Amino acid sequence: MSSENSDPTNPAEVVDLFCGVGALSHGLKRAGLRVLAGYDTDEGCRFAYESNNDAKFYKADVSKLSAEDIKKHYSGQAPTVLAGCAPCQPFSTYKHRYAEDPQWGLVGKFADLVVGVEPDFVTMENVPSLVAYKNGEVFNGFCAKLEAAGYQVSWEIAKCEEFGVPQRRRRLVLLAAKDQTIELKAKSGKDLISVRDAIGNLPPISAGETHPDDPLHAASSLSPLNLMRIRASRPGGTWRDWPEDLRAECHRRDSGKTYPGVYARMTWDDPSPTMTTQCYGFGNGRFGHPEQDRAISLREAAILQSFPGDYAFAPEGKKLPFKEVGRWIGNAVPVKLAEAVGESILRNLGSSANEPRIQGETV
Missing domain, CATH: 3.40.50.150 (Vaccinia Virus protein VP39)
Incomplete structure (x- = not known):
């Protein structure tokens, strides 16, 4: 043609x-x-x-x-x-x-x-x-x-x-x-464009919470152990910053010492790491929020993929399939x-x- x-x-x-x-x-x-x-x-x-x-x-x-x-x-x-x-x-x-x-x-x-x-x-x-x-x-x-x-x-x-x-x-x-x-x-x-530029103006939420005005601004929950771990994490740091008793068994083995980019926070003033299909999970990569004690929300992940801030993933009022949406965003x-x-x-x-x-x- x-x-x-x-x-x-x-x-x-x-x-x-x-x-x-x-x-x-x-x-x-x-x-x-x-x-x-x-x-x-x-x-x-x-x-x-x-x-x-x-x-x-x-x-x-x-x-x-x-x-x-x-x-x-x-x-x-x-x-x-x-x-x-x-x-x-x-x-x-x-x-x-x-x-x-x-x-x-x-x-x-x-x-x-x-x-x-x-x-x-x-x-x-x-x-x-x-x-x-x-x-x-x-x-x-x-x-x-x-x-x-x-x-x-x-x-x-x-x-x-x-x-x-x-x-x-x-x-x-x-x-x-x-x-x-x-x-x-x-x-x-x-x-x-830094993480701060992209998502720094979003309202704070807690782990396991969904913001009432945006169903996509939802963060996965954290176990009590992972909540202690993220509180012990600093932006740009690794699990090596944690007290010994918070470290996972796999990290204590020699083979685990080469994986510093999991259970980690992003930094405000740099672009984010690569979004994956499990970018909503604190333990899946450097997906911890730079400041709040939680993993990034689905909306934050979408914005870091440069989706517009109002991109709709499900009809209004319909419960979002959390992990599916995370996969869609990571694959985009x-x-x-x-x-x-x-x-x-x-x-x-x-x-x-x-x-x-x-x-x-x-x-």
Whole structure:
């Protein structure tokens, strides 16, 4: 579908595969692209996706989609974008997965869909370790399929904090365009956004409490032992700061001494550590609040992923599935990184990519 037919009031149309709760779609939307549809197998993501992105959610297994299923969404009157982040767990260094994990094949399926759909632009985001996974077989195969179909491909390991995300996170970002070079826009050059900048103005809550005005500003409870541990923790410190009687048995073994980044507090004046699918748990990483005696709340985790402060994850009045929401947030593409991707696409269309068409709160 050629960009010669583009409508300047509708610079590009997007279909988002593996969309989750819509972080990638939201960033592209904020940049000024029109998101049409998102596909994911998790029905629980429907509300967040549709209510925040003005786009339709389709519960479907991407491995079973055809090119025709995707093509039907595009109007034929604007440039087209196919976006996606295949599940990263098989490639993650956080958790070993067997080489035969069927999810790694989804990257190849995404490439096949690109070849069949022939969008003007492609973007894929994933963990950096995908590049070396299976000696580069998966990633190199993806790039080779696109190049054989006439795409020019660029990629980099992006430092998310350099794109306005208040979090130290490394992500593989790939961009491809038909018959033209495309690269991720230059970094902002602005000062990094700290934890204090991002969440310092949120009202205080206690462990196990939910703020009455925001059901997402909810913190997991702490056992009496972990409450003593967090009270003995200092921002930027480790469990080594604790009295001996508070240390876990695994920390007392020699093998446990190489894991200082668990049961720890964040620091106010630096970006946060990488958000994971268990970022709401004090014992799961450096996820302790810098000052309050609790782990960060779900809302704080979402803001550190650069979701807008009012991003809705469940209908008003409905009880939030706490751990599910934590997983959705941890799995998300940082919204500000996605926005940079959208601005990069707009720049190649001749739009003023430095002036996002949708303004609003970012962190």
